Amino acid sequence: MGSAAPLSASVLLLLLLLLRAEQPRGAELTFELPDNAKQCFHEEVEQGVKFSLDYQVITGGHYDVDCYVEDPQGNTIYRETKKQYDSFTYRAEVKGVYQFCFSNEFSTFSHKTVYFDFQVGDEPPILPDMGNRVTALTQCPNASPTPLPPLRVPV
16 A cells, blocks of 8 residues: 555656646746846747747836847847837747847936746637637627617617
8 A cells, every 4th residue: 555655646746747748838027127238038949839928118218128039049030129018929940949138238327127928838728629619709790691780779
């Protein structure tokens, strides 16, 4: 009986790791970016996996930063200058560490507070089998073959 407990704990741990491997991963962070500074972050991404970066300047100056993303070979795959906010989605062409940086190097006196959300992996649909059926959220209200009667407002 003594060996059954460690075995079941090992199986449970393996099951939890397998379940975790199927879910997208990511990070959200709000950080201070001093004037005349650059801050970079790194994330390992497998080939063919989608990732997305959303960011917004919350405080400071004209609420703008430069942002760029580089692939593992150092190629710039996204670059924007003096943006208040933006979103970028990409499917990794090569496996490796992707780097995304925020720069406030153009500012000599104004530090910024920057929020970002970096997600790796495809998010599963909210409802099972949602992509294969029509729902109230996917059906266009003007697609009805018969026109809807006008709304009557009681006076």
